[in-house]
Amino acid sequence: MTSIAEIAARVEALRAELRYHNERYYSLDEPEIPDADYDELFRELKALEEAHPELRDAASPTAHVSGMPTTSFGSVRHAKPMQSLDNALDDEELVAWVGRCEKGLPDESLTYAYEPKVDGLAMSLTYVNGVLTQGATRGDGTTGEDVTANILTIASIPQMLDPRAGVPPQVVEIRGEVYMASADFEALNSRQAAAGEKTFVNPRNAAAGSLRQKDPRITATRPLKFLAYQLGSSEGVEPESSWSPATQSGVLRLLSTAGFDVSSEAGVASSVDEVVAACAWFEEHRHTLPYEVDGAVVKIDDLRLHGVLGSTSRAPRWAIAKKFPPEEKQTLLMNIEISVGRTGRVTPFAVLEPVFVGGTTVQMATLHNEDHVATRDVRPGDLVIVRKAGDVIPEVVGPAAGQVNRPGRAAPWTFPTSCPSCSTALVRIPGENVTQCPNWDCVAQTVQRISYFASRVAMDIEGLGEQRVAQLISAEILTDVADLYDLTETQLLGIEGMGPVSASNLLQAIEASRSQSMHRVLVGLGINEVGPANARVIIRAFPTLKQLAESATEQLAALDGIGPKTAERVVSFMRQDRNLVLIQRLIDHQVGVEEASSALPQTLLGKAVVVTGSVEGFTRQEAEAAVIARGGTSPGSVSKKTFCVVAGESPGASKLTKAETLGLPILPASAFVGLLETGELPG
Ligand code: IVH
Secondary structure, eight states, X not given: OOOHHHHHHHXXXXXXXXXXXXXXXXXXXXXXXXXHHHHHXXXXXXXXXXXXXXXXXXXXXXXXXOOOOOTTSOEEEOSSOOOOOXXXXXXXXXXXXXXXXXXXXXXXXXXXXXXXXXXXXXXXXXXXXXXXXXXXXXXXXXXXXXXXXHHTTOTTSOSBOOGGGOSOOSEEEEEEEEEEOHHHHHHHHHHHHHTTOOOOSSHHHHHHHHHTXXXXXXXXXXXEEEEEEEEEEEESOOTTSTTSOSBHHHHHHHHHHTTOOOOXXXXXXXXXXXXXXXHHHHHHTTTTSSSOEEEEEEEESBHHHHHHHOBOSSSBSSEEEEEOOOEEEEEEEEEEEEEEOTTSEEEEEEEEEEEEETTEEEEEEEOOSHHHHHHHTOOTTOEEEEEEOTTSOOEEEEEOTTOTTOTTOOOOOOOXXXXXXXXXXXXXXXXXXXXXXXXXXXXXXXXXXXXXXXXXXXXXXXXXXXXXXXXXXXXXXXXXGGGGGGOOHHHHHTSTTOOHHHHHHHHHHHHHHTTSBHHHHHHXXXXXXXXXXXXXXXXXXXXXXXXXXXXXXXXXXXXXXXXXXXXXXXXXXHHSHHHHHHHHHHHHTTOSBOOGGGGSOOTTTTOEEEEESBOTTOOHHHHHHHHHHTTXXXXXXXXXXXXXXXXXXXXXXXXXXHHHHTTOOEEEGGGHHHXXXXXXXXX
């Protein structure tokens, strides 16, 4: 039998893994595993937490919506949280959901609204007296990014609500999906490729990238569309008026009249069989729809019943997403090649005869590592099965039927012994399924390292893509990221394709990057597992590169969300002479600015302080921000991990009761300032 300690360890491992994949998906736009695999991990965790309530944790990825507000847009707090949806992976789970709805609403005869699950980005649009005033992304569900300027460039978003829908309420929020139609996506990618610009892996990424442009003039050139599916918060809605529809299907009719695109495939089902059939229809027609869909959404039609069923902290009980399995196709494996990443890791990949799968044309697919190729036994010349799900890098599943005993089949593929870029002998790391090019000066690695530093997740230096970096390296004016800050106009003018304008733009972009916040510099150093979320936590505790270079593994590992492996990686990076020199040069060039919050002493580092009721001199948000600025967290609920509860005027009774039950310290509002200053409990 599995012991509780083993289960607890598995729960922690799953949480860490899900956080890692959340970061890859939401912050880096670089998912590593198919949605279906992610869902599997998520469900395993959820099942374990349900079976072992003592292991539950409000900070678990199952307890909240994933995704973080990133970068430089202003933030918007959603009046009503933007939730996620629970998934049904097969018909059985869909039927079980219908069963739960019926059980929860035994006196109702239920009808269900079904819609496509368009694969784009959730968007909240606010109309004040019928005029569009704000567009915000979902972000973490509570707070999103203000993308109003970009939203105003999308033609299918009405700037005024059509009065034929009735007199608009004072304030109404419309929610839906910003997406790129499949045909528009293909055309955009051809245009980008012809102009030597970055192409996108799929329509969702293209939509996300276009919406996050800092210059709305660029967004305006991107073929974005909006499909409306929900009413969000509102003020001044007259009951029984046209703006107060009773059903989800009524919402779609209203939104259509008000000037929005709504799905023309949406409909209503009145039995479980009809629900299953509707979802099957979407799956069958997924590639003839004008947009990418990754599933179908089914909602209880009667809006009144939504309130009765309610929500979990993450998703409503009145809706479900029926996900489609990842699509698989057959094609010819022309060759197996290897590529070298920024850490020197060497990855085999398949060169394929182009095949249309999962909404895009695939010509290359990852083969992950040496063992993957061996265990799948795929060989050049084989017909192989290629799988692609949503956002994910396409993958070779294995040889198609009949390949294994095919006469004339090639010999098993063997991993090359030397680096394709610098010819250094490759090294297989003992005990790990990783092959490495050990030569730090390898040009392929250097190109990857520097272009990662310049990329959007890190220093965001426009005009410094992989090709440009490779050119500067071969011109011998660039060997590491610190060299960027020594580049001169004369040097750049010697580069093919660079005129005075592009040279001066590039120098300006590099100069501007010196005032990026310090956590981005840390991300840019490219240490494994140090993405934006981890980097923020680390920089909050060690605000400068100098302090970070002097940090110890135990100090880093004590930070919220930083595991011992990550801490070790950071420290071993910081201890290498070469990196110390690099860091000193970055310091000399004054690269990176300290983050505002880090100016304050970190008195509450790693401590969770719950504030309930009003504290004199602070709004609720300010009180929470004051805790966070001192390194703490300010969760909305009390748990055994809470450091203390600050009870202001009219505190929440349930929070106090919970704190008392758990024996937690409860501080009066008058002790709040002292707590911020000292981080200690009074008396
Ligand atoms: S309803 C609380 N309807 O799916 C219900 N969502 O996994 C929230 N999505 O964030 C959304 N098509 O971005 C709804 N017809 C549809 C949808 C849809 C796509 C997305 C949306 C949401 C995500 C949840």
